[in-house]
Amino acid sequence: MSGATTDASLDALRAEAMEWGRKPRRYGTWYVTEHMVRAMRAYGWTIIVGALGQPILYLLGLAVGLAALIDAPIAEGGVEVSYLVFVAPALLMTAAISVASEEFSYPVMAGFKWRRYFFGFSASALSPGQIAGGVVAGASARILFVSAAYYLFLWIFGAVPDPATGWISIGIGLLAGLAFGIPYLAYSATITEDKGQIALVQRFIFMPMFLFSGTFYPLATLPLWLQWIGWVSPLWHASELGRIVTYGKPAEPWAIAVHVGYLLLLSIGAYLLGRRTFQRRLGE
Template sequence: MTAHPGRGSLPTAETAVGAGVAATLRNDRRFQLQRARRFGAWYVAEHRLRVMRSYVSTVLIGAVGTPLLYLFAMGVGLGALVSANLGPHAVDGVSYLQFVAPALLCTAAVTVASEEFTYPVMLGFKWNPTFLGISSSPITPGQIIDGMVISVVVRLVASSVVYWLFMQLFGATPSGTAFLGVLIATLVGLAFGAPIMAYVATIQTDSGQIAMLMRFVLLPLTLFSGTFFPLSSMPIYLQWIGWLSPIWHGTQLARIVSYGAQVPPWLIVVHVLYLFVLFVPGWLLARRIAKRRLYT
């Protein structure tokens, strides 16, 4: 019998097509893995920014209401009393409003950082363990932490820009370099928030630790960091609180760019280095803790 001339070639063609599809799928999977490894932190940041949309009203109210209320109450209200008694150049050679506004900018950034680096971190590790699910993909724990930092930077910059615009509206920024206060406030928020994030990443059960951080760390630092009055006016046995506070170091830098506060050059270097010394090790420690917690 004579074999059909095309019948023997069919299995070969089908096999070739199947092999081609498999190769395409493997290449696509390899491409996706490479993208995840390269851009994993940005995927996590996108996820966090999308989550922020669920409480966007709170974010907007805080971004607009905080500078409006604080600048009006502390700068205009209390500032009027101070100026009435001590003159228009009452504190550090400027009005009280111009003196306190850069400090309020940095304090607002720290408040934002304390919100984003505490409960959302606890949520991702424990309450709704999205970090565990993300780490099951090619995205590493370190990239999860990096993504958190990126998302917080976005919110810090946005909030600080709004605050700076209100400072402009109230006439609290006489210097043309005052816009640099946005970058300074962002760095202050990271310097405060990164060590907090590393600590929260170690918490297995929240028994009030985060609330105590807000009450016994954030509040005293705000009051004793030269925010509402010069640090030098405090008793010497309390000034050390300000020296250790990132809020004081950032406030001093913000006052330099806002109205030209007189600070020795060496102290400017100390302020900048101190903020980075808090931020970078805290960030790296958080990455290490996340890796240990998610991979064990």
């Protein structure tokens, strides 16, 4: 009788051990997400100061400085708004994309090359796809925090005439960050030697996108040979969506669908490519 009881106890322990062994695989993405979020504590004050200080400085510079010099309202689609209201959604989207450019560049390279913690993750019961998903989810948490903080200051400065729908710009900011950041992750994951590639991306992709995506003026005011930068830029598509929800910029349903669809296409398509790169480099 005692032998049968012992066997049953051993079977129960084996079943429990197998269940714990399956847990990392089942919840692997969230384990990686937890690690990425916890790792942000090392530069937590930078995150907080950047999330709170940047919008204050930008909005003070625009509301007290530049906007005070621009008396004429910005007119688009039959709607006239102040310069601050026009530029505010684009600043939120820029902040989200800026965070994405930080989280999906050097930290990804560090995981493969310098600190090599992705290989440590892969040595456990975590798949490369879960590791890639955890990196994206961890960065998303920071992008969402920054977008929410930025929106709060936009509202305080009176740059959101329609707060009933304006809060949706927080989610649009997250989507903008992912639409730029996940392709960045897919590229960063392919880098095996640091030869200044990240600096080149910042100078020749991020900066032109920031300057020529209708951030500070309507895109239509640019010559046609420069407007294409905005058309292919996730910043312009996100800024247009932000203006629609914050002050009701007129837009056809098909145009909204194009903006959302383009951002989703960049995010999902690049994630599939990035996950394949993780699988190749981590040996699956």
